[in-house]
Amino acid sequence: MLNALLFDLDGTLTDTDTLHLLAIQQLLMEEDGRAFSDEEFMEKCSGRANPQMCALLFPERSVAEHQGFAERKEARFRALSTRLEPIPGLLALLDWAVAEGLGRVVVTNAPRANADHMLGALGLAGTFAHVVVAEDLPRAKPDPLPYQTGLLKLGASAAEGMAFEDSVPGLTAAKAAGLFTVGLATSQPAEALLAVGADLVIDDFTDPRLWQALKARRAGR
Template identity: 65%
Template structure:
């Protein structure tokens, strides 16, 4: 029986990778004229937590300066996303979960300001019982801790939950937490997502295979 659904945010509730790519390109151009390809973004940036990512991008900077760069990038992203569209089928899934009283949680490597901004831009500020962000935990994805914490907050066992992810770090984290992981192919190829541990890859939340999975786990 399913009692909990745990969702990543970027690329899962809404397709934001193009906006993040543009924000990173603006930041790197401002800093040292560096270019960033779509391929490099998908391979090395998408889904990573900022602390690790900005240490890689700016090894010469102090910790405080890296944090300032991260805050600048996220401000650029928020400026580009005053409104956002949910992925097809998401509202249907959330309404179903509400109707059958499933617990709902966001588990994201994004900073809290971004998470709050995105949920507001989607009109989903009140949809989730908990919003867990990597900055407030000891370890971000790909470590399973964020998803284990989400299960704990919802009072659910891994076998009672589904996780929805779109990135390799996210899929790795959710599957390592023992949760059946459904990947959205918004940012990565199905092959990469399956290799990272996804058990089902879908284009959006209207996929009949997802609804068959949910139906198969209804309470007798």
């Protein structure tokens, strides 16, 4: 029976890849005169925790330099994202989850400062019982540990949960944790999400197939 909903943040609760890309493009141009393409962003940044991203962007730099760039990039992102819009249908889904008494947790590779900022900009501060961030854990997505931690905080088993993800690393993590996983085709084509095991791929939370799956699993079918 469905008792827990686990949500990624960027690209799942709100579509932010364009803003993350812009923040990186601005900094790379300002600091190194370096152009940065959409394709490079998808390959090296989308869905990745900052240590993973920086190792791919700057393999020649030190860990301290990576940390400095990540801090500048996230500060720039927050400056660019003072107002955010939820993915269509999200608020209705959250209202339904509250009415049904389902546990709700955010599981994200974003740093804590970003998670708090984004939930505030969405008007969702306090909506989730817990917010699990990668920087508090020894391993980030695509490792399953963040999702396993989210389940533990909700007191739920994988069989009782449903995860929502938009990236390949995130979806890989959710599936490795044993979760039924819904892919949001906001940052990746549906084919890419299905290829790494998405049980269902939707454009947004208004999709009737999602509601069929939610109600069937809630009924224990």
